[in-house]
Amino acid sequence: MVKFVNVGVSFTGGYQALNNVNIEIKSGEFVYIIGKSGAGKSTFLRLIYADLLPTRGVISVEGRDLNLMKRIEVPFLRRQIGVIFQDYKLLENLSVFDNVKLGLDIFYMKRTQAKERIWPLLKRVGMFEKRDDIVKNLSGGEKQRVAVARALINDPKIILADEPTGNLDMENAENIMTVLRECIATGATVIMATHDKLLREKYPSREIELEKGKVIKDGAAYEL
Numbered sequence: 001m002v003k004f005v006n007v008g009v010s011f012t013g014g015y016q017a018l019n020n021v022n023i024e025i026k027s028g029e030f031v032y033i034i035g036k037s038g039a040g041k042s043t044f045l046r047l048i049y050a051d052l053l054p055t056r057g058v059i060s061v062e063g064r065d066l067n068l069m070k071r072i073e074v075p076f077l078r079r080q081i082g083v084i085f086q087d088y089k090l091l092e093n094l095s096v097f098d099n100v101k102l103g104l105d106i107f108y109m110k111r112t113q114a115k116e117r118i119w120p121l122l123k124r125v126g127m128f129e130k131r132d133d134i135v136k137n138l139s140g141g142e143k144q145r146v147a148v149a150r151a152l153i154n155d156p157k158i159i160l161a162d163e164p165t166g167n168l169d170m171e172n173a174e175n176i177m178t179v180l181r182e183c184i185a186t187g188a189t190v191i192m193a194t195h196d197k198l199l200r201e202k203y204p205s206r207e208i209e210l211e212k213g214k215v216i217k218d219g220a221a222y223e224l
């Protein structure tokens with residue numbers, strides 16, 4: 001599903017965000033990416049959805065070498081990937097419903113059809129009652145839950161989550177974890193960057209730990 005072979009990422013000034021990373025993540029896995037701030041977690045995720053290309057090495061997603069992919073092909077790759085951004089990346093002046101509906105616009109789906117897909121998902125993340133609220137009026141935790149719904153609306157094969165519970169209380173964090181783990185049952189792969197040790201202990205799974213851009217730990221996956 002996702003494979004890194006001798007991957008490195010360097011930025012201006014010689015800073016190495018990732019250094020000689022060799023990782024394989026199979027379909028249906030739930031994987032935590034952990035490490036201190038600046039360890040390379042967000043860079044790791046950005047590489048998978050081709051927001052960034054490696055300075056060296058090979059990254060393949062579902063057998064396709066991203067280095068060889070044409071820019072015109074990137075949107076088709078991203079249709080298979082749901083991304084939960086740490087800073088939400090929502091359209092502040094649109095409603096909750098319309099932000100989630102953006103993921104369906106590529107299918108030219110009518111609003112009535114979209115409701116059949118969106119409403120159940122908003123109920124799962126606890127945002128159904130605020131479906132018509134304008135996003136800029138929401139709290140940080142509410143925006144995070146909208147971001148989760150938007151990432152999942154197309155039933156992606158790969159879900160990339162950058163601190164998806166960072167702005168949530170424990171009850172809502174556990175609810176989001178339940179939703180993400182349910183995706184595994186449908187065959188999706190979840191790769192989640194997180195600092196939350198309590199959640200990792202409650203929902204144990206494979207952990208890949210980064211330090212200064214290097215993999216220093218790759219723990220065995222637990223059966224979910």
